[in-house]
Amino acid sequence: MNKIDTFFNKLKAADRTAFIPFISIGDPDIETSFEIAKTLINNGADMIELGFPFSDPMADGKVIQKSYERALKNTISMQDAFDFIKRLKAYQDIPVIFFTYYNPVFVLGPKFADGARNAGVDGVLIVDLPPEESDEFTKYIKKKDIYQIFLLAPTTDTGRMRYILSYAKGFVYYVSVTGVTGARETLPAAIRSKVEEIRKISEIPVGIGFGISTKEQVKEISGYADAVIIGSKIIQFIENNINDKSRILKEIAEFSSNIKSSLS
Amino acid sequence: MKLPDNMGHFGDYGGRYISETLMPAIIELEEFYKKIRRDNSFKKEFNYYLKNYVGRPTPLFYAKRLSDIYKSEIYLKREDLNHTGAHKINNTIGQALLAVKMGKKRIIAETGAGQHGVATATVCALFDLECEIFMGKKDVERQEQNVFRMELLGAHVNPVESGSQTLKDAMNEALRDWIANVKNTYYMIGTVAGPHPYPQIVRDFQSVIGKEVLKQIKKLPDIMIACIGGGSNAMGLFYPFIKYNKVKMYGVEAGGLGIKTGMHAASISGGRPGVLHGNKTYLLQDEFGRIKNAHSIAAGLDYPGVGPEHSYFADKKRIIFDSVTDKEAVSAFQMLCKLEGIIPALESAHAVAYLEKIKSEIKGKSVIINLSGRGDKDMHTVSDFLLSK
Numbered sequence A: 001m002n003k004i005d006t007f008f009n010k011l012k013a014a015d016r017t018a019f020i021p022f023i024s025i026g027d028p029d030i031e032t033s034f035e036i037a038k039t040l041i042n043n044g045a046d047m048i049e050l051g052f053p054f055s056d057p058m059a060d061g062k063v064i065q066k067s068y069e070r071a072l073k074n075t076i077s078m079q080d081a082f083d084f085i086k087r088l089k090a091y092q093d094i095p096v097i098f099f100t101y102y103n104p105v106f107v108l109g110p111k112f113a114d115g116a117r118n119a120g121v122d123g124v125l126i127v128d129l130p131p132e133e134s135d136e137f138t139k140y141i142k143k144k145d146i147y148q149i150f151l152l153a154p155t156t157d158t159g160r161m162r163y164i165l166s167y168a169k170g171f172v173y174y175v176s177v178t179g180v181t182g183a184r185e186t187l188p189a190a191i192r193s194k195v196e197e198i199r200k201i202s203e204i205p206v207g208i209g210f211g212i213s214t215k216e217q218v219k220e221i222s223g224y225a226d227a228v229i230i231g232s233k234i235i236q237f238i239e240n241n242i243n244d245k246s247r248i249l250k251e252i253a254e255f256s257s258n259i260k261s262s263l264s
Numbered sequence B: 001m002k003l004p005d006n007m008g009h010f011g012d013y014g015g016r017y018i019s020e021t022l023m024p025a026i027i028e029l030e031e032f033y034k035k036i037r038r039d040n041s042f043k044k045e046f047n048y049y050l051k052n053y054v055g056r057p058t059p060l061f062y063a064k065r066l067s068d069i070y071k072s073e074i075y076l077k078r079e080d081l082n083h084t085g086a087h088k089i090n091n092t093i094g095q096a097l098l099a100v101k102m103g104k105k106r107i108i109a110e111t112g113a114g115q116h117g118v119a120t121a122t123v124c125a126l127f128d129l130e131c132e133i134f135m136g137k138k139d140v141e142r143q144e145q146n147v148f149r150m151e152l153l154g155a156h157v158n159p160v161e162s163g164s165q166t167l168k169d170a171m172n173e174a175l176r177d178w179i180a181n182v183k184n185t186y187y188m189i190g191t192v193a194g195p196h197p198y199p200q201i202v203r204d205f206q207s208v209i210g211k212e213v214l215k216q217i218k219k220l221p222d223i224m225i226a227c228i229g230g231g232s233n234a235m236g237l238f239y240p241f242i243k244y245n246k247v248k249m250y251g252v253e254a255g256g257l258g259i260k261t262g263m264h265a266a267s268i269s270g271g272r273p274g275v276l277h278g279n280k281t282y283l284l285q286d287e288f289g290r291i292k293n294a295h296s297i298a299a300g301l302d303y304p305g306v307g308p309e310h311s312y313f314a315d316k317k318r319i320i321f322d323s324v325t326d327k328e329a330v331s332a333f334q335m336l337c338k339l340e341g342i343i344p345a346l347e348s349a350h351a352v353a354y355l356e357k358i359k360s361e362i363k364g365k366s367v368i369i370n371l372s373g374r375g376d377k378d379m380h381t382v383s384d385f386l387l388s389k
Helices: A003-014 A030-042 A062-072 A078-091 A102-106 A111-119 A135-142 A158-165 A191-201 A215-222 A232-240 A245-261 B020-036 B040-054 B064-070 B088-102 B115-126 B137-142 B144-152 B167-181 B198-206 B208-216 B232-241 B308-315 B326-340 B346-357 B376-387
Strands: A018-024 A048-051 A096-100 A123-126 A172-175 A206-209 A227-230 B013-017 B060-062 B073-078 B106-111 B130-136 B156-160 B185-187 B223-228 B248-254 B272-276 B278-283 B319-324 B366-371
Touching (some): A003 A018, A018 A030, A018 A206, A018 A232, A018 A245, A030 A245, A062 A232, A078 A096, A078 A111, A102 A123, A102 B272, A111 A135, A158 B020, A215 A245, A227 A232, B013 B308, B020 B167, B020 B198, B040 B088, B073 B208, B088 B198, B088 B232, B106 B115, B106 B167, B115 B130, B115 B144, B130 B144, B144 B156, B156 B167, B167 B185, B198 B232, B198 B308, B208 B232, B223 B232, B232 B366, B248 B346, B308 B319, B319 B326, B319 B346, B326 B346, B346 B366
Parallel strands (some): A018 A048, A018 A227, A048 A096, A096 A123, A172 A206, A206 A227, B106 B185, B130 B156, B223 B366
Antiparallel strands (some): B013 B278
8 A cells, every 4th residue: 555545544543634844855965955854754744745856847936946956056866866765764754755847757767666666755746747648657656556646726627626636646736826836925715615626526635735834824724634735935944044054954843843733 | 640639749749748727728728729720710810910910921032142052943931021020920920819819918928039029029019918028037138139129019028037047947937927827818939839739829820931832832842941949930831841742851950069069959959858848849958857058059049949749750750850050050141141132040040051061962953941030130149259250
C-alpha cells in the first residue's frame, strides 16, 4: 500500500488535518536545505513536499522563483535530489511528495521512476502535466507504487473535476487562489464550497495550498480540509536571512510549530 | 492524416502541458475556435482587415539580380511590406478578432525583440483592447525603440527581471499573468507554439502567406526557404504547400556563433525533444532538462524552442532543418540591400543566407524565400556587428 494512503487513513481515524510544508532541494545549498527539512519534520511536518529546481517555473510566484534560482547555482541533478530524499527518509520515514515541472522528468524517461522508487518518493506532483497528457508518465510510476498527485483549481468546473478525480490517487491538491504560488493576506471565500463540491464526487483526501501563510488561515482551512500545504511563506525565511543559517532554522522552527499548534 | 489530432498532438509533439488553472481557458478557446474557424462572416472580417489595414496581398517579387548571381529563379514573398513591418500582424489581427468575439477585453502577450509586441499593441489600439506586454529586461534595454512604439500605441510594457531576462522568461511571466487573470484575459501568443490550440490557430492565420503565393505562381516552386525561430512565418508559407511532395522545404535556424559553440538558437539542429511553455517539442536544454539560453543576432529567433508542428515535420523529414551563423546572416543582409534595394530583417536574412549553402542545388531551379520582415529595427545591431569585426 502506498504510504500516502496509510498516512491519510491514520489521520482520518485521529480526525486531524496534516501540515505539509514545501521547500526546494538545494536552496540555499544542499546541506542547509537538508537541515531545513529536518527542522520542519522536528516541528510538526506530517508529510513534506520537495521541489526540484527548474529554470522556467511558470506557475510559481517571485519567492519560489528566487528559491529555484538560488538552488540552480548549485547545479542540483536529479540524482542529488534522490540522494537527498533517501537521506531524509532514513532520518524520518514520512511521506514525500516530489514537486517538479515536467521537462526534467520527461528527459529521464523510465529512469525517473526507478530513481524515485529507490529514493522513497511516494507521490509526484507535476504542475504542468494534466491528466490529458499524463499516461506516458504514469505508466512508469504505476509499477513502482508511486502516485501522481493531481491539482484542481478555482477555474475547474464540476465536469472537469469529475474527470480529474477519476485519475487522482493519494490526495488531491486544491489550488486555493486563481494565480501563481505566493503568500496572500486574504484567501478567497469560495474554498470551502469548492471542497464540499469535491467531497460530493470523491472520498479522496483534499489538501489545500497556494497563498496560505497565517495561523488564522490555517485554523479556518483545517475545519474542512485534510491537509494544508505551505511553501512561499517558509521559503521567505530563507530569503530574509540568507546570510544567517541558524536564524533561518530558528524562524522556520518557530513558524512550523506555530502552524502545527493551530491545526485541529 | 489531419494534424493536429483532437488532443492537439502533431505525432509525438504538441499537446497541452499547462497548470490546471489554465486548462479550462484553453479548452474554452479550443471550442470557440473550432466553431469560428469555418465561419464565413469571421473569415470575411479577417480578410477585410488583412486587405484594408495590413495591406495584403503582399507581392511575390522576382529578385533578378539575386537570381543572376545564383543562376536560379528566386522570388521574395514580401512580408516586410505589411503594416508594422513583418508577418506578425497576420496573426494578431486574427487573434484580436477572436478575443473580441470571446468578449475578452484585456490582452497579454510576450515579445522578444518587440515585433510581436508591436503587432499586438497595434491591434489592441485598433480594436480598443487593454494591452499588457511582457518583455525581458535585457530586451527592453536593447530594443528601446520598439518599447517606445508599443507605448505610443497605448500598451503597457512590463520588463521581466526573472531568469535570463529574455523571451523565454517573458513567456513565463505572461503565463503567470494569465494564471492570475484568466477570467478576463486573452493570451495572444506570437508564434506557432504553446499549448493546443495555439499552434493551430497561429498556423491558420499565418497560412494566408502560402495561400497568396499559390495564387501568385504559375507553377509550383522547386524549393522554399524560411527562417525559423518559433516558426510562424515558415509555417505560414509552407503549410499550404505541404501536400505538394515535390516542393522541397528548408527551415533555417539561427546558428549564432556556430552550433558547436553552444551559442545558438537552433532548437532542432542543436536540441532535443522536451516540454516547455505548454507543448512538447525540440528544445535547447542541459542534461538535467533545464532550459538553456538561446543566442542569435536576430532577436526574433532568440528562443530555445520551436513550434511542435515543425518538430513533427523535422522527424518526418518533410521540412529540412539547418542553420546559418550570425556572420552569414549579416553578409546576406548586406547582399540583399545592395542587390535588390531591400533591407531585410536580420531574421529573414537567415533565409536569404541559406542560398549560399545550397548554391549548387538551386542552379536552374525556382526558389521562394519568405522575406518575413524589414530591417529598419536592426540598424543598430548590424552597425555594432560590423564595427566590432
